[in-house]
Amino acid sequence: MATIRPRIGVMGGTFDPIHNGHLVAASEVANAFQLDEVIFVPTGLPWHKKTVSSAEHRYLMTVIATAANPNFTVSRVDLDRPGITYTVDTLIDISAAHPDADLFFISGSDAIAQILAWKQIDKVWSLAHFVAVTRPGHTLELPDAPGAQMSVLEVPAMAISSTAVRERSNTGKPIWYLVPDGVVQYIGKHGLYGGAK
Ligand code: NAP
Numbered sequence: 001m002a003t004i005r006p007r008i009g010v011m012g013g014t015f016d017p018i019h020n021g022h023l024v025a026a027s028e029v030a031n032a033f034q035l036d037e038v039i040f041v042p043t044g045l046p047w048h049k050k051t052v053s054s055a056e057h058r059y060l061m062t063v064i065a066t067a068a069n070p071n072f073t074v075s076r077v078d079l080d081r082p083g084i085t086y087t088v089d090t091l092i093d094i095s096a097a098h099p100d101a102d103l104f105f106i107s108g109s110d111a112i113a114q115i116l117a118w119k120q121i122d123k124v125w126s127l128a129h130f131v132a133v134t135r136p137g138h139t140l141e142l143p144d145a146p147g148a149q150m151s152v153l154e155v156p157a158m159a160i161s162s163t164a165v166r167e168r169s170n171t172g173k174p175i176w177y178l179v180p181d182g183v184v185q186y187i188g189k190h191g192l193y194g195g196a197k
Pocket residue numbers: 011012013014015022025043046047085086087088106107108109110111117118119133160161162163
């Protein structure tokens with residue numbers, strides 16, 4: 001009798017901060033691809049960004065945001081590995097922890113549009129199916145990559161963006177209901193992005 005392999009989503013992102021669009025996206029992809037679990041993986045040091053909130057703040061906000069969902073977990077693999085975060089290393093670490101699982105790497109379409117330039121891309125293709133989450137009105141032409149498994153899913157709630165949440169917070173506008181309540185309180189407590197209203 002054939003064994004059923006677990007299907008695990010790997011939700012990679014900077015999460016500065018995590019918002020409800022990310023959570024809805026993970027839930028929608030889990031439903032569309034019949035995933036058993038989604039592991040949120042906050043990036044350590046994103047290769048293309050200089051100023052992001054500290055890894056511990058981004059990790060703790062992600063833990064707070066996902067705590068209530070029994071199918072969501074958070075991994076520290078990208079935070080605990082020294083140096084710049086590359087998805088090839090993320091997927092090697094997650095598949096070592098879940099050797100029997102099929103992995104689905106979930107991220108934003110802007111990030112996945114650049115995927116052909118990612119480190120060791122041929123190895124990356126062998127490790128996961130890729131799901132690009134698009135915002136309403138944004139189309140994505142999938143890169144031409146023979147042998148790669150890639151899908152696109154439009155998620156209306158992704159109209160929220162981390163950039164917009166930071167800008168609203170920095171200019172004294174409310175961010176309630178754009179991010180989970182506990183994350184609003186965490187931002188206020190630690191004075192991130194000018195402190196939350
Ligand atoms: P980013 O450039 O900050 O984000 C690009 C776009 O995708 C933004 O609109 C962002 O919206 C959205 N996004 C990011 N993560 C998402 C997610 N999990 N679900 C839905 N939308 C998401 O990208 P990033 O966050 O730094 O990187 C995304 C992932 O790709 C990370 O795991 C990163 O390590 C990986 N990556 C790898 C390489 C490489 O291996 N060379 C290069 C680039 C990225 P928000 O701002 O609202 O999140």
